[in-house]
Amino acid sequence: MKQYEFLLFDLDDTLLDFNAAEQIALPKLFEAHQFPLTEEVRQVYKGINAELWQALEEGQITREELMEIRFAKTFEYFGEKVDGRALDAEFRSYLTESKVFVEGAFELIQSIAPNYELYITSNGSSDTQVKRMQVTGLAPYFKQVFVSEDTGYQKPMKPFFDYVFERIPQFDSAKTMIIGDSYSADIIGGAGAGIDTCWLNPTRKEAHAMIQPTYVIDTLSQLYPILEGANSLQKITGKQ
Template identity: 45%
Template structure:
């Protein structure tokens, strides 16, 4: 167990329930336009979206290419006549209202804030993430919020973490822990940045070779054992 003074916290899948926010935003926006949204179209969207975000993590495409390609590609694949870029803007507005907390998220942030400085580290869209963090009430526990869109780099790139570290007063890598649910983004990012990692995996999973995980937790309140 480390004597941590700084916690870097992921948002989606760690503090906020992105799957629920996404589900609601998709249903509302599709219904508004009268477009069909059955299981096959949802599956198609998730596949396209996941592929694009992985390309973004690897630095192969920009954030703008992710968000302004996914519905264009989906509509083309599903035979839907519509403006994918305009649809994306409306979808982001709905997504920004999706402040669904992961069970225990607010409580663990309140607890950890007694002992550590908390910072948000997220690859999400800036205006959407700020809105969700504000509406969820999590923003008041944070010393800072770092969104990849603002940094110009993204997790797991070392440059993203260099950007963050330069903006944390008295930063010490040995006293910093990153907590997140993504092995490829959060944990690999922590490895690239030379800081300790805590993998939040409520459903379990395998750790691939070459990825170093210092701690694994299945519930957020287990962070108390690492901090207090």
């Protein structure tokens, strides 16, 4: 099994628990605007947000459009008109207050950082992601943070990965792997860029038949034997 040198980590729901952060941020946002956050409101927002993120990954909308639309469209559904961009900025400021990790994430990064070059590859807002890494203590372990806002592209677009690769000293695609929870962004994107992929897939979703991840793991602890070259997790060669 090959020896990796460069590890690219997604941030949300790979290292940091985005759902936990959202559980803090959404109530604060809606309370600040005196709008009850009922279960119906929450589900409407989640549906709109998920559709917009999918559209972003497919290149149908820009990141700026997503941030302007998601709260405006949510409030519009309930007959309210708001400044969507302002609410989005407020929401993202609340996101930075969460320090909840995906299980085993901080211990993993602490353990492997001395032996690998670690990088963050994330879609989203640069300021928000950098602040979240700072408040959680992750920042010192990573060589650089690559966020779609700065690159001008988002995963899974190949130009996003080209931007990243060009800025990693002595980069070698054969010694690089991306680890992430999003099949559409991390796995399809990594495969298209010619690097190995590790899909953090705790709910065991189905992968598209045409593009298989190099590895599939249920928990981050299963990454250790992959990096150590153990035989407990076999490299996928076409079928799972």
